[in-house]
Amino acid sequence: MSYVLAHWSPAWVVLTTWAAVVAVHLVGLRRLSRTGLAAQGLGGHEPARRELAWRSAAFHGGLLAVLLALVSPLAYWSLTFIWVRSLQDLLLGIVAPALIVLGMPGRILARGLRRAAGGDASLDDARDRPQAPRARWWLAWPVAVTLAFNVVWLGWHVPVLYDLAATNAAARYLQCVAYLGAGIFFWLQLIGTGTSSPPAAPMRRLALLVGTAVADTILGMVLVFGSGLVYPAYRGAAHHTLSVVADQQVGGAVLWIGMLPPLIIATVALLLGWLEHEESDELSRDLDRLTGQAAAGRPAWAGSGRASSGRAAWPARPGYRRPTI
DSSP: OOHHOOOOOHHHHHHHHHHHHHHHHHHHHHHHHIHHHHHHTTOHHHHHHHHHHHHHHOOOHHHHHHHHHHHHHHHTTTTTTTHHHHHHIIIIIIIIHHHHHHHOHHHHHHHHHHHTTTTTHHHHHHHTTTTOOOOOOOOOOOOHHHHHHHHHHHTTTSSSHHHHHHHHOOOHHHHHHHHHHHHHHHHHHHHSSOOOOOOOOOOHHHHHHHHHHHHHHHHHHHHHHHOOOOOOOOOGGGSSSSOOHHHHHHHHHHHHHTHHHHHHHHHHHHHHHHHHHHHHHHHHHHHHHHHHHHHSSOOGGTTTTSSSSSSHSSSOOOOOOOOOO
């Protein structure tokens, strides 16, 4: 029990940053719940409020994952055991960024910052009115961003940098920032934001996931099946029961297996989205063909003033419009 209750770290920089982000998000969430949903015509829609609630919960879950990795005993024991360090890496590089991006906090944080700066609430309402999707520069290069993420992920597991982060506090915090930044940009290529979808097709995004899984598998195999010492900075008296090499092998297994669940979940979601998109396209083609045949069988005067395309001739079904958060 002492392993859980002891060795909590008073990392004031981390705690202060976490408290500030949480406060700004809660202020923005309050303003969005009061006026933003109404500006989008969703003020009375319970599904919109439910989605806003679960996305906010995902965002705060990501922040708690960062806090767990940097303040809890996990941070303390990560300097002693490689397998604990692997758990910390997964939280900072994979789990926390995925939850943060899933929360889509951009608009909410912007509202909170404008509130803190004394901004006009009418600007929020204008920005929250339905708009056409806009291209985002951080979504323009999915392959380059994925390569950059894998370079960051694998680069910090190179022995020189890995040992440096274990012995130098500045390098350790730089590693944390690199993991979070690269991870957020990586997941943006798969999930997108509230106002922009990833430009890459679902199958291309699936290829990016597979490539990332292969890179992590190679790293895990090197550590699991290697018989030599890779990280000498972890040599010490704490490994009197579990040798450093055995600890290293367990750490490789944690990296190898631990990354698979979030990647598998993302893969299933992409496949389901792709299947839904294909079925929607097929239905649209069938409607186009049926309405085209019907138009061909009518006199010319009967089709005047109406489009022959199925998408234009059939009225759009009333649907739920997702809040822009």
